[in-house]
Amino acid sequence: MTASNNTSTPDHKSFVQSLRVASSYIVDYQNKAFIIVLNEHFNQPIDENLRDDFIALEQKLWNQFQAAWFKYNQKADVIKSNLLQVRPKGVKNGRDYLYAANVQGISTHQLQQLLEQRWAVWLSSWGHSFSGIPYILNATDIAIITAKNLSCDKLIYLDDNNAWLDVESDLKNPNNLSLSQAKKIQTNNTEADKILKIGISACQNAIQRFHFLNIKQDGALICELFTRDGFGLLIYNDVYDELINADETCTNDIIELVNMLSENGSILYRDKLFLEKHLSDFYVMRREKKVIACVALHSINNEHSLSSQTEIAEIACLMVHPEYQSMGIASQLIQHVIRQAKKRKIKRLIALTVEAQGWFQRHEFKKISPEKLPKISNKIYDRQRNSTIYYREI
Incomplete structure (x- = not known):
């Protein structure tokens, strides 16, 4: 998806509904974006049946998303591509994580070429090890590592989580936080802490801005991409x-x-x-x-x-x-x-x-x-x- 000002904007509700079905992250790269499918297994072991179910579900989501994309976006094509190198988690502290893996790297050059050719790239949350076995990855790790390797300025996190709206703070602008401010906030809310943790990790990995958007708020994504002030929660890297x-x-x-x-x-x-x-x-x-x-x-x-x-x-x-x-x-x-x-x-x-x-x-x-x-x-x-x-x- 192109994020430049001359891009025609589709009907927001229909487009975002199709986007929410399939994705968790949009990473802005030189006014282009790529999409990473949602996956929140985090530290959970993944057995063979769960792995196969996840891959099948993602294929179904991809088919739905692809259809919605071509219906509402006329200026860029979307492609599903697996450019990730994976490393199985293996056994840690006596716990076998089976088919769960960490992201070892990404083929940055190939991804850049696709983006330069004006493809919108869907990065799957699973990939093959060097032995050819499929493993499930964490979407948060994929988004941060990919954005870091591309030297992206912005990482956008989409969720229907309302927890951040309930956080009380003495800060003048609690929706606009520096990295140092974000580190000091204690929310006593597990879901809000998760958002903060992801944003802090992104900024610590040389990403200048992390944006959290509630996908249920009408116009959130469009306002973020096409207005000066943006929308939602911003955590920015204040280390120069x-x-x-x-x-x-x-x-x-x-x-x-x-x-x-x-x-x-x-x-x-x-x-x-x-x-x-x-x-x-x-x-x-x-x-x-x-x-x-x-x-x-x-x-x-x-x-x-x-x-x-x-x-x-x-x-x-x-x-x-x-x-x-x-x-x-x-x-x-x-x-x-x-x-x-x-x-x-x-x-x-x-x-x-x-x-x-x-x-x-x-x-x-x-x-x-x-x-x-x-x-x-x-x-x-x-x-x-x-x-x-x-x-x-x-």
Whole structure:
């Protein structure tokens, strides 16, 4: 579904009724949206019968939704796509979760391509493990992880839950909360706490705005998408991060990250002389003027800094402070580096890692052997370190 101002709006009641049948989340991405089917099993074990019933029910909902979509929306096509990588929950504290799984990753590049082609994408709440077995996933996890990997600004949560309307607060505007305010609220209401918990998790995963809409309120979704003030509950991320080119003021912070993360061998140690020499290759994420993550884009054609003639470059020194890991910051850095590489007409990227193999695979990098490295890039590979090499065309 397109969320731009020139999109014709369908009859609200009929369209939203069809939407409510099938979905829990709408994620706004560059004025486009994708839909994730509702599933609230949370921490419940899923046996084989329940799994099969859920998959059959989702197919029925998909058929109903698809019919309603084509009836009320003429400017975009909708597609059902399973782009998720799953990891079975297995046994925890003696409890076997059977066919329940966690989201391990998403094929971000493929999803972006579908959105750029103006498809509205339905993401199912189930997926296959590497062995081909279907598992059930949590829609909340799917929505947050997908929005995080796409660097989305907004996550909209649709529900018929009225609990938030009954929450009493001394705040001047209790429907417009910063992340820090949301963390302090105690509602004594299980359903309202659930909404807050989801919104806080979204903002902590680098999503700037979380919107909760009561689908039973006529016009809620349309007001949210097409008016300036929006509708419902808003939780916004009040922690300001800036992604900039590194300068001399960043050197000590980068050295601190190197010292912290090189102790266990996860990254290669670089001394101050190296950092000062290659500082212009670095990009940093700062929070309140403190560097919390960084990445470098090195030319491997020669010893000089990156130039517009470089066709191959190495992604190096990808580091996130331990307190800020698993928040999507590394994904933001890698996407920024790819954009910068394209501007410089770089056609190929190489990355070496000793422990982030799965992460690079989820970001569309392919594993190659040292023998397949281009001749000019062989010098970057240390055989004693035995890193895994990843390669990506851009």
